[in-house]
Structures are given as C-alpha cells and as structure tokens.
Amino acid sequence: MTVQTPPLHAAARALLADPLTNRGTAFTEAERDRLGLHGLLPPHVSTLATQIDRRRRALEALPDDFHRYAFLRELQDTNEVLFQALVQSDLPRMLPLVYTPTVGEGCQRFSDIWRRPRGLFLSWPNRGRIADILADPALDRVKVIVVSDGERILGLGDQGAGGMGIPIGKLALYTACAGLHPAEVLPILLDVGTDNAALRDDPLYVGWRHSRVRGPDYDAFVESFVSAVADRWPRILLQWEDFAGENAQALLARYRDRLATFNDDIQGTAATATGTLLSAVARTGAALSDQRILLCGAGAAGTGIATLLVRAMMADGLRPAEARARIWAVDRDGLVMAGQNGLSPAQRDFARDPAEIAAWSLAAPGRATLHEVAAAVAPTVLIGTSGRPGMFDRRLVELIADGCARPIIFPLSNPISHCEAHPADLIAWSGGRAIVGTGSPFGVPGVAQVNNVYIFPGVGLGALVAGAPRVTDGMFLAAARALGTMSSDDGLLPPVSDLRRVAVDVAVAVAAAAAAEFALPPVDRQAILRSMWTAVY
Ligand SMILES: O=C([O-])CC(=O)C(=O)O
Numbered sequence: 097m098t099v100q101t102p103p104l105h106a107a108a109r110a111l112l113a114d115p116l117t118n119r120g121t122a123f124t125e126a127e128r129d130r131l132g133l134h135g136l137l138p139p140h141v142s143t144l145a146t147q148i149d150r151r152r153r154a155l156e157a158l159p160d161d162f163h164r165y166a167f168l169r170e171l172q173d174t175n176e177v178l179f180q181a182l183v184q185s186d187l188p189r190m191l192p193l194v195y196t197p198t199v200g201e202g203c204q205r206f207s208d209i210w211r212r213p214r215g216l217f218l219s220w221p222n223r224g225r226i227a228d229i230l231a232d233p234a235l236d237r238v239k240v241i242v243v244s245d246g247e248r249i250l251g252l253g254d255q256g257a258g259g260m261g262i263p264i265g266k267l268a269l270y271t272a273c274a275g276l277h278p279a280e281v282l283p284i285l286l287d288v289g290t291d292n293a294a295l296r297d298d299p300l301y302v303g304w305r306h307s308r309v310r311g312p313d314y315d316a317f318v319e320s321f322v323s324a325v326a327d328r329w330p331r332i333l334l335q336w337e338d339f340a341g342e343n344a345q346a347l348l349a350r351y352r353d354r355l356a357t358f359n360d361d362i363q364g365t366a367a368t369a370t371g372t373l374l375s376a377v378a379r380t381g382a383a384l385s386d387q388r389i390l391l392c393g394a395g396a397a398g399t400g401i402a403t404l405l406v407r408a409m410m411a412d413g414l415r416p417a418e419a420r421a422r423i424w425a426v427d428r429d430g431l432v433m434a435g436q437n438g439l440s441p442a443q444r445d446f447a448r449d450p451a452e453i454a455a456w457s458l459a460a461p462g463r464a465t466l467h468e469v470a471a472a473v474a475p476t477v478l479i480g481t482s483g484r485p486g487m488f489d490r491r492l493v494e495l496i497a498d499g500c501a502r503p504i505i506f507p508l509s510n511p512i513s514h515c516e517a518h519p520a521d522l523i524a525w526s527g528g529r530a531i532v533g534t535g536s537p538f539g540v541p542g543v544a545q546v547n548n549v550y551i552f553p554g555v556g557l558g559a560l561v562a563g564a565p566r567v568t569d570g571m572f573l574a575a576a577r578a579l580g581t582m583s584s585d586d587g588l589l590p591p592v593s594d595l596r597r598v599a600v601d602v603a604v605a606v607a608a609a610a611a612a613e614f615a616l617p618p619v620d621r622q623a624i625l626r627s628m629w630t631a632v633y
C-alpha cells in the first residue's frame with residue numbers, strides 16, 4: 097500500500113494569503129512541489145529582482161501619488177518581502193509615497209481605500225478585551241509598537257481611525273531603515289471616537305462613530321492599553337505618534353519612567369531639529385550656544401525642541417537659565433510670557449519675563465507677535481512647528497536676514513499643505529543666504545529634509561539592541577549629536593538613500609548612551625548589524 101500525502105490545498109492557500117509567507121511567483125519549483133502550490137501560481141518562476149521590476153512599472157503607470165500610496169499598501173498586505181525590497185530599492189522615490197507627505201492623504205482617505213486589516217484596532221467598545229486581543233500567538237515576536245489615537249495626524253487634525261496610516265507608515269520605515277522584521281513590528285490605533293464630524297457622517301467611515309472619549313475615561317483606557325502591552329511584552333519599545341499636544345505631553349510624562357517608550361513628535365522631532373541645527377551651525381562656523389532661537393509653535397513639538405536644545409547648550413557649558421534665555425517661543429497668540437494663563441509645564445520653562453518686552457515698541461499692548469519678536473531679538477535661527485501655512489512670510493524673512501549673514505530657517509510642519517513656507521521662497525527672500533530645512537520633502541536642491549525619519553528608526557534600534565529599559569533624553573541627545581556629524585558635501589543631512597546607514601550610526605550612539613546610563617553591557621556596531629533583517633526570500 098502506498099502512503100498518501102495529505103492534501104495540501106488549504107495550507108497552500110493560507111501560505112499565499114499571508115503576506116509574511118507569500119512569495120507569489122518567486123516560489124521555486126521545489127517549493128511548489130513540497131507545498132502544493134502548483135496550479136495556484138502561473139508556471140513562470142520569477143526572481144525577486146523581476147518582481148520588483150514588475151511592481152515598479154505598475155506603480156509608475158498610476159496617475160498620482162495617492163494611487164501609488166494605495167498600491168504600495170496593498171502590496172504590503174500581499175507580500176511583505178517584495179514590498180520592503182521595492183521600498184528599499186529606491187528610498188528617495190518610495191519614502192514620499194509610503195510616508196510623509198502622501199501618508200497624510202492616506203489617513204484622510206483611509207476608509208475609502210480600506211482593503212485588508214493590518215495591526216490592531218483597539219476601540220473603546222472593546223476596552224474589556226484588550227488583553228485577549230494582544231494574546232494572539234501571531235504577535236509573539238513583536239518588539240516595537242507604534243500607537244496613535246488619530247487626533248493630530250501630521251498637521252491635518254483629527255482623522256479618527258484613519259490615523260492608523262501613521263503607525264503603519266512609521267513601522268514600514270522601522271523595517272526599511274532599521275531592519276526590524278515585519279513580524280516584529282505592530283501598528284496600533286486606539287479608537288476612542290473622533291470629533292471630526294465629517295468622518296462620523298461618512299457612511300464609509302470604518303472607525304467607531306462617536307465623539308472622542310476624554311478625561312478620566314480616556315486616561316483609564318490608555319492605562320489599560322499600556323498595562324496590557326507591558327504584561328504581554330515586558331521588553332517592548334512603545335512609540336507614541338500624532339496624539340494631540342496635551343495628551344502627547346501628559347502620556348509621555350506618565351509612562352516614560354515605566355517602560356521603554358518615547359513620543360516621536362516631541363522627542364524625535366527635537367532630536368532631528370537639534371541634529372540638523374548642529375550641522376547647520378557648524379557650517380556657519382559658530383556654536384549652538386551663540387544662537388538666538390525663535391520658535392514659531394509652542395506646542396508639544398516646539399517645547400520638545402526647546403527642551404533638547406537647552407540640554408545640548410548645557411553640554412556646551414551654558415547654565416540652564418543661560419540656555420533657556422537664548423530661546424523665544426511664540427504660539428498662536430504671540431510670545432509665550434510668564435504669568436500667562438493656561439501654560440503647559442513645558443511652556444512655563446520657556447516663558448519670557450514680561451520686563452523684557454516692556455522696552456519693545458508693540459503695535460498693540462500685550463503679547464508680542466512673531467514679527468515683533470524677530471525685530472526685537474534678531475534671531476539667527478527660526479524653527480516652525482505651528483502647523484500653519486504661510487507663517488514665514490517675506491517680511492519676516494527679510495527682517496531676520498537683515499540682522500544675520502546666514503539665517504537658519506526650518507519650517508518643519510507636515511505635510512506640505514501645512515508647512516510654514518515654501519523653501520524656495522525662503523531662499524529667494526533671504527537673497528540666497530538662508531540655510532533651509534523642511535519637515536516634508538519639497539525636492540528643492542540644497543534643502544534638508546528635517547524629518548524624524550532620520551532619528552526614530554535608529555533610536556528604536558539602538559534601544560532594543562542595548563536592552564534599554566527606558567528611552568531617555570540623554571539617548572535622544574546622543575542621537576542628535578550623531579546626526580549632527582553626518583552632513584554631506586551637498587547637504588546638512590545625509591541623502592535619504594543613506595537612511596539605513598544613518599539608522600545604524602544613530603543606533604550605535606543611542607546604544608552607547610543607554611549602556612552608559614543603565615550600566616548595560618556595551619553593544620558594538622556588529623551586534624546592531626547582525627540584528628537587522630534584509631528583505632530577501
Ligand atoms: O510623520 C512625519 O513626517 C513627522 C511626524 O512625526 C509628524 O509630522 O507628525
């Protein structure tokens with residue numbers, strides 16, 4: 097009697113349906129024999145290179161970047177190796193499609209292009225089931241979580257469940273730049289409703305149709321999420337992304353001493369801005385501690401930048417008060433002043449003494465405007481995190497350029513529609529003297545892309561390989577300093593094509609800082625490189 101091989105049909109279909117195992121036409125003849133794939137695939141056996149070529153052609157034939165974004169998302173949900181190999185084959189072309197700026201529209205139109213689930217949606221109605229949901233054995237390998245509640249997606253405001261596009265995009269970059277295996281990363285959307293009425297009224301909206309849960313209920317929900325995560329994965333790295341300012345700061349303060357966690361919009365943005373600023377001041381021949389820094393935007397990102405800049409200037413020898421005195425923060429109502437109502441703890445650190453502006457001639461009594469502060473203090477650095485397009489106008493730039501040979505101007509707000517200025521205008525208005533960096537890519541030669549992607553993959557990688565129990569400001573300063581030494585001949589920052597090397601260099605610095613701070617065994621570059629996954633079959 098011959099022994100019958102059990103039918104493989106169901107297993108074969110499951111293999112092709114799972115993006116982590118599917119290889120499509122790249123399954124070899126031997127694999128097709130063994131796995132029962134004959135007939136489910138066309139006869140041709142492709143190489144990965146041919147598959148990349150095929151998808152690249154299909155991608156380029158699409159009418160616009162939004163369709164390319166949707167196409168790449170679908171590819172990611174079909175075949176993760178091929179998706180990553182395609183992205184990594186041309187980072188300068190692919191990053192703006194899977195990430196900033198196109199991901200903004202991807203979040204706004206998330207429900208329209210909904211295809212297949214990815215990651216986890218933890219919604220308020222399911223608040224009693226979080227631990228059960230996390231218990232899924234398919235999630236055993238998870239090392240990094242990026243979580244959002246969708247309330248402040250880039251500069252686009254409340255996108256509800258559509259905010260899931262951000263954790264997905266950020267984690268695609270963890271794999272592309274820092275070599276995390278796709279099974280080691282987990283995007284999570286905390287769905288506590290949305291205050292975006294247009295979304296709630298949209299019959300296609302996939303999120304929970306309810307106004308946002310706020311206050312103690314919100315805090316309790318997030319607490320049960322973090323506790324469940326920490327129980328499930330004691331060594332997890334948890335990255336917070338695109339929470340509204342007040343929650344962003346409060347959650348970071350609450351959890352930063354409980355697990356390895358950081359807020360990318362506060363700390364990642366700060367390290368990116370600080371690193372690029374270090375690179376820019378080196379170019380002008382001055383020191384960071386010689387700068388007068390004007391921040392347009394005093395929310396979570398703006399004060400995060402201010403906090404790290406103070407740390408960096410203290411490392412240069414300034415006392416804390418001296419360092420803080422070199423920073424002026426302006427919010428939507430003007431210069432942030434001591435004694436003002438409703439200041440956040442972070443804003444209080446940078447609030448200016450009312451005596452200072454007593455001598456200024458203001459158009460209206462009260463708070464000094466951005467232009468008035470610029471006229472009075474002659475800043476050498478202008479950084480925008482306001483989310484308000486047009487804030488850096490010609491008059492402001494001319495004013496600053498009059499008092500400074502090489503003004504450094506970083507309009508960081510994302511996506512492009514919310515950026516404070518077009519970089520080409522900044523260059524023109526300053527007579528070509530401004531050193532310019534933007535948060536989103538504009539494709540203007542000589543303009544740095546001062547985006548967190550230069551920092552967060554390396555910080556996460558370094559913290560993980562070092563086994564850091566916390567992610568500290570000291571680790572972010574180390575990341576910023578590493579980035580600050582990476583300028584290339586044609587820019588303040590290395591080109592996007594080098595992001596994998598950047599992540600490794602940042603990770604080496606972060607791991608060293610973590611090892612020193614927590615008395616951990618030292619980690620060498622080889623250990624970091626060995627931990628990285630490459631997108632091949
Ligand atoms: O996603 C980006 O490009 C940078 C970022 O974190 C944000 O703008 O919220």
Ligand SMILES: [Mg+2]
Binds near residue numbers: 250337338360361
């Ligand atoms: Mg963000």
